[in-house]
Amino acid sequence: MRHPLSPFTYLTRNPSKVLPMGFVIVLCVFLIAAVASIANSIDLTVRTIYRYTEFFTYVIPQRSTQSVPMDQRAILEMQPEIDRIIEGGVFFVNIKTVVGRLPFVVIGSTPEERDYLLKRIRATLVEGRMPEEGKPEVVVSQPILENRNLKLGDVIAGPLDDGGIAGSPVPVKVVGVLKSDIWVAMSSRTFTDKTFLLTPKCLLFTTKVPSDLDVVNERLMPVGRKGDGFLSPEKVNVLTRANLLAEVRDSLSSMYMIMEVVSATVIFVIALMSGMLSNIYFTQRIPEFGVLAALGISRARLMMKIVWETVILTVIAWAIGSVLSVFLLTYLAANVFKQRGLFLDAMDPWAYQHTLPIPVAITIFAMVTVWVRLKRLDAVSVIERR
Amino acid sequence: MLSCNDICLDYVEATRVTHALKGVSLDFSPNKLHGIMGPSGSGKSSLLYILCGLKSPTAGNVALDGTSITNMSDAACARLRSQKFGFVFQQPFLLNYLTALENILVGINPDQLSASVQKAESLLSYLGLDGMGDKYPSMLSGGERQRVAVARALIGNPDIVFADEPTAALDKDNGYKVMSALADWAVDHTVIVVTHDADMLKGADVIHHLIGGCLVDDQPSNVR
Numbered sequence: 001m002r003h004p005l006s007p008f009t010y011l012t013r014n015p016s017k018v019l020p021m022g023f024v025i026v027l028c029v030f031l032i033a034a035v036a037s038i039a040n041s042i043d044l045t046v047r048t049i050y051r052y053t054e055f056f057t058y059v060i061p062q063r064s065t066q067s068v069p070m071d072q073r074a075i076l077e078m079q080p081e082i083d084r085i086i087e088g089g090v091f092f093v094n095i096k097t098v099v100g101r102l103p104f105v106v107i108g109s110t111p112e113e114r115d116y117l118l119k120r121i122r123a124t125l126v127e128g129r130m131p132e133e134g135k136p137e138v139v140v141s142q143p144i145l146e147n148r149n150l151k152l153g154d155v156i157a158g159p160l161d162d163g164g165i166a167g168s169p170v171p172v173k174v175v176g177v178l179k180s181d182i183w184v185a186m187s188s189r190t191f192t193d194k195t196f197l198l199t200p201k202c203l204l205f206t207t208k209v210p211s212d213l214d215v216v217n218e219r220l221m222p223v224g225r226k227g228d229g230f231l232s233p234e235k236v237n238v239l240t241r242a243n244l245l246a247e248v249r250d251s252l253s254s255m256y257m258i259m260e261v262v263s264a265t266v267i268f269v270i271a272l273m274s275g276m277l278s279n280i281y282f283t284q285r286i287p288e289f290g291v292l293a294a295l296g297i298s299r300a301r302l303m304m305k306i307v308w309e310t311v312i313l314t315v316i317a318w319a320i321g322s323v324l325s326v327f328l329l330t331y332l333a334a335n336v337f338k339q340r341g342l343f344l345d346a347m348d349p350w351a352y353q354h355t356l357p358i359p360v361a362i363t364i365f366a367m368v369t370v371w372v373r374l375k376r377l378d379a380v381s382v383i384e385r386r
Numbered sequence: 387m388l389s390c391n392d393i394c395l396d397y398v399e400a401t402r403v404t405h406a407l408k409g410v411s412l413d414f415s416p417n418k419l420h421g422i423m424g425p426s427g428s429g430k431s432s433l434l435y436i437l438c439g440l441k442s443p444t445a446g447n448v449a450l451d452g453t454s455i456t457n458m459s460d461a462a463c464a465r466l467r468s469q470k471f472g473f474v475f476q477q478p479f480l481l482n483y484l485t486a487l488e489n490i491l492v493g494i495n496p497d498q499l500s501a502s503v504q505k506a507e508s509l510l511s512y513l514g515l516d517g518m519g520d521k522y523p524s525m526l527s528g529g530e531r532q533r534v535a536v537a538r539a540l541i542g543n544p545d546i547v548f549a550d551e552p553t554a555a556l557d558k559d560n561g562y563k564v565m566s567a568l569a570d571w572a573v574d575h576t577v578i579v580v581t582h583d584a585d586m587l588k589g590a591d592v593i594h595h596l597i598g599g600c601l602v603d604d605q606p607s608n609v610r
Contacts, residue, residue: 001499001500001503003491003494003496003499004481004484004488004489004491004492005492009483009484009488010483013483013484014483287479288481291475291479291481292492292493293464294440294467294473294475295467295468295473295492295493295538296464296465296466296467296468296469296471296493297464297468297493298460298461298464298465298468299460299461299464300461379440380435380440380441383440383475383476383477383479383550384431
């Protein structure tokens with residue numbers, strides 16, 4: 001038999017008093033988890049869309065030149081970790097993201113270079129064929145097709161495209177689909193060379209050991225200290241994963257700060273509200289505690305009873321809120337955000353870390369307010385209130 | 387033995403002082419049913435709460451077996467009430483989310499719970515509440531609720547049971563049932579009952595009369 005004063009006895013037999021507070025906590029956890037996940041999803045989106053930067057690095061000539069200067073290329077060739085340097089023509093197609101349409105690079109390469117790069121990212125052709133030489137055709141990975149809601153044979157870029165530097169003077173069709181999580185689009189070098197005459201040629205390099213790429217990148221053009229690297233920032237720019245993330249995080253730092261303030265405010269308000277709810281419930285339970293105190297149950301034991309009731313309630317509500325958040329965010333990620341080019345991790349540990357202060361704050365707040373009232377509790381006045 | 391010596395209790399309200407008890411001294415000999423009688427406002431309930439350590443007197447001392455309980459810490463006093471005293475109040479004050487059986491066991495230490503369940507069932511049976519253990523207070527009559535409260539007072543085998551107007555909210559029949567249970571307990575324990583109803587103290591061994599906060603006289607009962 002469970003002890004009558006067990007917190008579980010109270011919690012299971014008083015749903016009308018327990019559920020409203022539990023519901024508030026569940027909603028609060030979902031709110032914080034959703035805000036934190038969505039904020040973090042921008043970072044994840046950049047890492048997902050530009051994940052190819054884990055496998056190769058672009059070296060782009062600065063505006064004054066049409067290709068990477070020879071002295072800069074020579075520096076690349078001297079790096080022992082580099083496996084291969086490929087010169088490619090490029091053009092851009094639009095992709096949908098949460099901040100609007102952004103250009104995504106299409107690499108124009110020879111068939112041999114294309115096969116090498118696709119092998120590097122472990123992408124295989126699952127539908128259609130590879131682009132023919134000189135023709136306005138591309139092969140793209142599945143996530144790009146899903147993002148643009150296109151299918152094999154559709155036009156992915158053309159003269160009617162809206163948006164910045166993306167587009168093509170001739171309609172470019174999707175002729176092949178690659179099975180890969182990594183976003184990549186490839187065309188023939190002959191097509192890019194004859195069609196995009198004014199677009200600079202870039203260099204693309206891989207390392208013998210893929211994990212060396214970050215080391216080489218940092219040596220060539222360190223993040224935040226461009227001038228300290230081997231390459232000249234006046235002549236070239238380097239598109240690396242570290243660079244991209246640093247730029248995104250820097251530009252989003254204000255938003256992250258706002259989010260932290262919002263989270264802290266929500267947690268404070270919820271803790272305050274829950275503390276007030278605890279007080280109301282405690283007021284309703286004063287006869288109970290007065291009688292128990294008169295019967296000889298110490299204030300410390302009564303306090304522990306309330307603490308455990310609060311801890312159990314907040315932990316269960318937090319767990320339910322977290323599970324609910326995972327389900328709802330998974331649904332939203334798949335059905336709402338993905339189509340809008342936002343990648344959301346429904347099980348982002350960072351987001352759930354932000355919800356941990358909720359049960360802690362509520363428990364502390366409830367403990368303090370109830371302890372103050374319990375200290376002033378006069379059992380006789382309860383018993384004599386007839 | 388419980389005794390009190392020169393107990394005074396003053397209530398101060400703004401500039402007015404009310405002397406609720408004026409130097410009450412009493413010895414409560416063991417194994418007796420003690421009645422404290424008096425009209426409303428005579429200070430009998432206040433005296434009871436001072437005797438059991440729930441209230442502090444303005445002056446005077448209460449001692450249990452020679453040890454003063456008047457200046458005990460809250461925690462020590464709570465321990466004393468839990469281990470040595472039992473209480474029956476005017477209202478049963480049962481917790482409405484607990485069954486009758488659970489209400490009886492509410493003050494029992496968790497490590498003694500299993501051993502006390504059978505005793506609680508015996509008490510229910512002894513108080514004429516067979517089969518009512520799983521009923522919630524809302525399903526019981528006023529008399530049944532008060533008998534559950536009596537069982538709650540007796541479950542810990544207390545040396546002294548304090549009862550404050552235990553029959554005030556009951557009809558005569560239920561009142562006698564409650565008093566009969568308390569009188570039985572007083573055979574080998576001490577029971578102190580506060581009431582204004584002389585009928586209910588017919589079985590008392592000793593009756594103390596309080597009027598205006600002063601002890602008038604002690605009258606042995608002629609019934610028991």
